[in-house]
Amino acid sequence: MVLLASMMLMMAQGTSPEVVAGLGTTQITHVRVIDGTGRAPIENATVTLRDGKIAGIGPSGKTAVKGAKVIDGMGKTVMPGIINAHGHLALVNGTKNDADYYTREHVLDELRQYERYGVTTMLSLGLNRDLVYQIRAEQRAGKLDGASVFVADRGIGVPDGMPPIPHEGDQLYQPKTPEEARKDVDEAAGRHTDFVKIWVDDLYGTKPKMSPSVAQAVIEEAHKDGVPAAAHVFALSDAKGLVGFGVNVLAHSVRDSAVDAELLNAMKTKGVFYLPTLTVDESFFTYAEHPGWMQSEFFKNALTPEAYTMLTSAEYADKVKKDSLTAQHRKDFEQARKNMKAAYDAGVKVGFGTDSGASVYRVPGFAEHHELAMLVEAGLTPMQAIRAATETNASLLGISKKTGTLTVGKDADLILLGGNPLDDIRNTEKIVGVWHEGREVANPAGR
Ligand SMILES: [Zn+2]
Known part of the structure; x- marks a missing residue:
């Protein structure tokens, strides 16, 4: 007894x-x-x-x-320990995204890599298979190591649209109507997802956009089920719409224009978190410039030899130089830096995320330390950047009583x-x- x-x-x-x-x-x-x-x-x-x-x-x-x-x-x-509120698991095999790579073994490999790099908690923000729940359960029972995983289930994308990442049918929902979207959210909630994720963007006008009625249905249904909602976002107008619908987390920077008082005030009033993910925009061009940190063991040890060879190759640098989108990514990066600082100064809750693990360019473990440095370069003090990645993110995940400080x-x-x-x-x-x-x-x- x-x-x-x-x-x-x-x-x-x-x-x-x-x-x-x-x-x-x-x-x-x-x-x-x-x-x-x-x-x-x-x-x-x-x-x-x-x-x-x-x-x-x-x-x-x-x-x-x-x-x-x-x-x-x-x-x-x-x-x-660092808390990454925007990462992904087991999507990249060597140098390429591979839908078949999402296995228990590869998920555990990446959770252990995060942990060795001091990232003790991470939120896998969509494109998960159901097997992740077994891993989460074993971790919570104290039976498994690796960064403590939180999940945003499969995530809700758009038919023939976002996200542009290879996936199988059991890794993503693509509802056509608000009714379908509500059903998908209920299924995810039934698996006890920690978050619901939506992709609301048209990728520079190349993909169909999520209709506002679907986005609104997802957020409302998630809240009905007691689950917070996070959104992939790019444009200021989308961000305003989502905050109006009650989204809890903007999972990337606004990058098409400067954030304005209307958005920042609404985010502040509603307590919406903002994840700058500066590493996303920078990762499209930085390797081609061969910055000094690419020579560090800290970086090299975080990726496979094939990926390292590819990222340091002259062919890759040439490809980036010739890519018509490179100028756009540089512009997005500058806008993201300015908007991060503006959001922070306005009193918006700036959290911390990297989108690491979504592509070969965003290296789990390394990316988190790089993002801290980029937040400082963009105007935060080191103390403010560390706080975003610890106390603020624990609050975002609802685990402030357990960890984060x-x-x-x-x-x-x-x-x-x-x-x-x-x-x-x-x-x-x-x-x-x-x-x-x-x-x-x-x-x-x-x-
Ligand atoms: Zn992502």
């Missing part, structure tokens, strides 16, 4: 006996703590991890626990860095260790 009661208590707390057993106590001493809330860092602290949770953050020397494993954090920094009682999801990202945001790449729900992740990526 007592055992049963304690097991029920553990289940109520969201942990399982498997995870709790054997983690013990770890203390990181003399470390700088960036807690994810935006507060000034705490210097020379000891962070205590016990049974998967953060058990204490206090002055070093005063909080030693007998028998704890001690890690010297002198000159190092801890920050919360280094706070006593929350999950021990954290990255130990060999440098201070407040001095140079690229120091988030100097990963020394990653802990996820208190478990030390093997073979962390690091520069």
